[in-house]
Amino acid sequence: xxxxxxxKAPDFxxxxxxxxxxxxxxxxxxxxxxHYVNAGDQPVARLELIFRAGSWYENKAGQAYxxxxxxxxxxxxxxxxxxxxxxxxxxxxxEINPGxxxxxxxxxxxxxxxxxxxxxxxxxxxxxxxxxxxxxxxxNITIQDLKVQNKKNNVLASKLFRTTLFGKNxxxxxxxxxxxxxxxxxxxxxxxxxSNIVGNFQxxxxxxxxEAEIKLVAETFGDLSATxxxxxxxxxxxxxxxxxxxxxxxxxxxxxxxxxxxLFPKKDPDYPKFxxxxxxxxxxxxxxxxxxxxxxxxxxxxxHASMVxxxxxxxxxxxxxxxxxxxxxxxxxxxxxxxxxQNTPVPADELETVKNYxxxxxxxxxxxxxxLAEKFKTVHFYGLNYxxxxxxxxxxxxxxxQDIIELSQKYLxxxxxxxxxxxxx
Amino acid sequence: MISYQNxxxxxGLNVYVIENPDTPVAVVxxxxxxxxxxxxxxxxxxxxxxxHLMFGGSINIPNYDEPLQKVGGENNAFTSxxxxxxxxxxxxxxxxxxxxxxxxxxxxxSFDPRVLEVQRKVVIEEFxxxxxxxxxxxxxxxxxxxxxxxxxxxxxxxxxxISHIENATLEDVRSxxxxxxxxxxxxxxxAGNVKTxxxxxxxxxxxxxIPAGEAYKxxxxxxxxxxxxxxxxxxxxxxxxxxxxxxxxxxxxxxGYYQADLVGDMLGRGxxxxxxxxxxxxxxxxxxxxxxxxxxxxxxxxxxxGMLNNNVSLETADAALQEVIDEFKSEAxxxxxxxxxxxxxxxxxxxxxxxLLNQALNLAFAAxxxxxxLVNKESQKIQSVTVEEVKSMASKVLVPENCSTIHYHxxx
Numbered sequence: 001x002x003x004x005x006x007x008k009a010p011d012f013x014x015x016x017x018x019x020x021x022x023x024x025x026x027x028x029x030x031x032x033x034x035h036y037v038n039a040g041d042q043p044v045a046r047l048e049l050i051f052r053a054g055s056w057y058e059n060k061a062g063q064a065y066x067x068x069x070x071x072x073x074x075x076x077x078x079x080x081x082x083x084x085x086x087x088x089x090x091x092x093x094x095e096i097n098p099g100x101x102x103x104x105x106x107x108x109x110x111x112x113x114x115x116x117x118x119x120x121x122x123x124x125x126x127x128x129x130x131x132x133x134x135x136x137x138x139x140n141i142t143i144q145d146l147k148v149q150n151k152k153n154n155v156l157a158s159k160l161f162r163t164t165l166f167g168k169n170x171x172x173x174x175x176x177x178x179x180x181x182x183x184x185x186x187x188x189x190x191x192x193x194x195s196n197i198v199g200n201f202q203x204x205x206x207x208x209x210x211e212a213e214i215k216l217v218a219e220t221f222g223d224l225s226a227t228x229x230x231x232x233x234x235x236x237x238x239x240x241x242x243x244x245x246x247x248x249x250x251x252x253x254x255x256x257x258x259x260x261x262x263l264f265p266k267k268d269p270d271y272p273k274f275x276x277x278x279x280x281x282x283x284x285x286x287x288x289x290x291x292x293x294x295x296x297x298x299x300x301x302x303x304h305a306s307m308v309x310x311x312x313x314x315x316x317x318x319x320x321x322x323x324x325x326x327x328x329x330x331x332x333x334x335x336x337x338x339x340x341x342q343n344t345p346v347p348a349d350e351l352e353t354v355k356n357y358x359x360x361x362x363x364x365x366x367x368x369x370x371x372l373a374e375k376f377k378t379v380h381f382y383g384l385n386y387x388x389x390x391x392x393x394x395x396x397x398x399x400x401x402q403d404i405i406e407l408s409q410k411y412l413x414x415x416x417x418x419x420x421x422x423x424x425x
Numbered sequence: 426m427i428s429y430q431n432x433x434x435x436x437g438l439n440v441y442v443i444e445n446p447d448t449p450v451a452v453v454x455x456x457x458x459x460x461x462x463x464x465x466x467x468x469x470x471x472x473x474x475x476x477h478l479m480f481g482g483s484i485n486i487p488n489y490d491e492p493l494q495k496v497g498g499e500n501n502a503f504t505s506x507x508x509x510x511x512x513x514x515x516x517x518x519x520x521x522x523x524x525x526x527x528x529x530x531x532x533x534x535s536f537d538p539r540v541l542e543v544q545r546k547v548v549i550e551e552f553x554x555x556x557x558x559x560x561x562x563x564x565x566x567x568x569x570x571x572x573x574x575x576x577x578x579x580x581x582x583x584x585x586x587i588s589h590i591e592n593a594t595l596e597d598v599r600s601x602x603x604x605x606x607x608x609x610x611x612x613x614x615x616a617g618n619v620k621t622x623x624x625x626x627x628x629x630x631x632x633x634x635i636p637a638g639e640a641y642k643x644x645x646x647x648x649x650x651x652x653x654x655x656x657x658x659x660x661x662x663x664x665x666x667x668x669x670x671x672x673x674x675x676x677x678x679x680x681g682y683y684q685a686d687l688v689g690d691m692l693g694r695g696x697x698x699x700x701x702x703x704x705x706x707x708x709x710x711x712x713x714x715x716x717x718x719x720x721x722x723x724x725x726x727x728x729x730x731g732m733l734n735n736n737v738s739l740e741t742a743d744a745a746l747q748e749v750i751d752e753f754k755s756e757a758x759x760x761x762x763x764x765x766x767x768x769x770x771x772x773x774x775x776x777x778x779x780x781l782l783n784q785a786l787n788l789a790f791a792a793x794x795x796x797x798x799l800v801n802k803e804s805q806k807i808q809s810v811t812v813e814e815v816k817s818m819a820s821k822v823l824v825p826e827n828c829s830t831i832h833y834h835x836x837x
Binding site: 004006007009010011012013014015040041042043044072080081084085087088089090091092093108109110137140141144145147148150151152153251252253254284285286294295296297298299300301321322323352353354356357359360361363364367368369370 | 497
């Protein structure tokens with residue numbers, strides 16, 4: 001038998017094509033759209049309702065957050081206790097995610113329980129009662145939790161960073177604060193519920209679902225009067241000057257560092273290609289920032305560069321928690337790595353690795369029914385469709401060294417980056 | 426229900442295969458039967474530091490990550506008190522690359538001193554990021570030695586003290602590797618779009634030539650029964666007072682394990698639980714309360730942790746927890762309450778098995794415990810728990826002399 005040569009890597013193949021199972025979409029009688037995808041072996045399903053009810057649409061800060069969270073705190077027929085008991089007894093999980101752009105309400109459960117879960121979700125959302133007592137408790141819990149969160153350098157840095165980018169008058173730049181929370185009244189929630197939740201939503205059903213579940217969801221939500229009117233479609237201006245902020249914390253062992261800028265929403269034609277530039281810079285374990293600042297210097301446990309995609313805007317964030325005495329050195333190294341990207345072609349071998357890695361992780365990101373639903377959401381609500389993924393995969397295959405230099409020069413000018421440090425140096 | 430095939434190589438490597446033709450990917454999970462409980466008390470944090478070193482190059486391959494990324498794969502690892510686990514996802518047609526990489530680092534590491542120097546620093550930053558630079562981050566560093574006086578669960582996987590990581594030598598690394606990272610001390614699960622025959626062929630080609638090591642006989646000191654309540658006060662610059670109560674509970678392989686788990690769920694899982702209803706909603710003493718178990722192989726802990734509302738004293742909060750516990754122990758428990766927590770546990774299991782990686786990990790974990798079939802018995806074990814068993818477990822576990830308490834005072 002020939003000796004095994006362990007120094008030589010086995011041959012490998014790359015994938016030729018990707019099959020993304022797409023959602024089907026049904027327009028219900030009231031013009032509400034139901035998107036569904038049947039996939040998976042486990043007898044479980046997920047029903048998600050998405051409302052144009054993020055903080056973007058608020059008249060008063062906190063309206064969106066509290067309206068969303070209060071949906072599980074009481075309806076005309078069930079009180080808070082009855083609601084939580086209902087989900088818990090079926091082993092179902094209710095998730096309410098109030099975001100900057102949208103409010104998402106999700107129930108996860110065994111498919112066999114959907115005949116009782118689905119109508120219940122309807123009453124939660126449309127017959128909400130916003131009881132004062134529960135609102136007071138929730139406000140207090142939120143304030144206490146905020147105190148704990150704000151004690152974390154990484155949380156504080158990310159919040160400050162977003163405010164730095166968007167300014168305090170932009171809905172993307174505002175964060176909940178104690179005074180804002182105290183100011184919220186149940187009337188504010190009723191108003192917001194009326195304007196942005198009732199009759200203004202889309203549905204996504206995923207998991208092991210048959211005709212019966214699809215019909216059930218269609219019938220349950222298809223007879224509500226839906227308006228689909230867009231509320232508060234405003235325009236906001238971004239701050240013009242790039243800012244830099246440092247919050248000193250003498251007792252901190254590490255600094256949380258954030259660098260970045262507002263770039264573009266996902267629709268931008270440069271977006272898919274720019275993702276590859278970011279991957280090389282700080283998107284994966286073998287990225288330049290990770291290799292330099294963690295694997296060569298040991299300054300940090302991790303450093304990452306990524307895009308945060310909001311519906312109206314998208315921003316770049318480079319973030320790390322580093323040993324305090326290396327704060328300045330780390331920022332210099334980040335600048336240095338950007339400079340190299342802007343001026344030196346990426347070695348062919350590295351580019352090949354990044355491309356294959358991105359193709360491989362894309363493939364493994366479409367293997368569960370819920371991830372298929374996510375893949376739909378992250379294009380559909382951003383004004384895109386499944387063609388985006390074909391463009392993305394084509395960008396990965398076709399991008400060349402010159403493209404990377406040009407994109408880095410266009411979008412990563414060092415003096416255009418905002419910077420936030422919480423900790424010190 | 427997970428169906429699998431199993432074979433063993435001549436060097437003792439135990440291999441399991443889950444065939445799933447519906448996915449384009451393959452998953453390889455290698456579990457080494459070594460956790461922080463196998464460390465010496467003066468060299469803690471070593472199993473975890475070692476996990477980092479496993480990515481620093483092996484005897485024939487200078488870099489682990491790069492060749493894997495080149496074929497579209499991704500990977501990670503974790504260290505617990507009981508095991509060290511490495512896992513990767515790869516396009517199924519490139520499976521052999523995973524075998525090449527994993528077998529070489531099981532054969533031998535490069536033992537490059539520079540790798541040790543850098544990873545030592547990285548781990549120290551991880552220590553700070555997770556345990557020291559977070560409000561309440563150090564609580565488990567204090568809880569473990571309070572609850573465990575003898576058993577090595579008394580230190581956390583990150584280690585007892587940063588100095589242990591600072592002082593690790595290359596000689597320590599080498600001897601640790603050849604003691605624990607041997608094929609006969611590992612379990613491999615290959616799952617996804619793979620065939621058992623193919624996995625067998627690849628295993629024989631890449632793993633069979635690795636020599637077996639001396640069998641590792643685990644002989645850990647047993648934790649003596651706790652006889653009196655233990656209490657510790659901590660004060661730090663944290664925004665709220667917090668309370669932590671931990672109770673010793675049965676080991677993973679006993680029937681009592683699931684009973685204790687369900688006791689914890691009835692007290693504190695979800696917003697319909699007793700704690701949430703009575704102490705957050707009705708009496709408004711806490712703003713957050715969690716109940717969970719550490720889930721360890723040897724006898725673990727049932728944990729209650731809570732954040733207090735402003736102006737609530739730790740004594741009041743502690744007494745209120747005790748009242749709910751006493752009521753739970755003394756009153757009749759309805760079947761419906763037990764059914765509720767069983768349903769929660771059952772659906773958690775179903776959701777977790779949606780991920781191929783979780784299937785592979787759960788199977789490896791069960792096999793490492795000595796019976797792979799346990800992976801398919803968990804649901805049945807949960808369902809078979811009775812109200813009487815829950816009651817008797819509660820009265821055994823939830824007693825003050827079995828409890829260690831930390832009152833975490835806000836200095837503000």
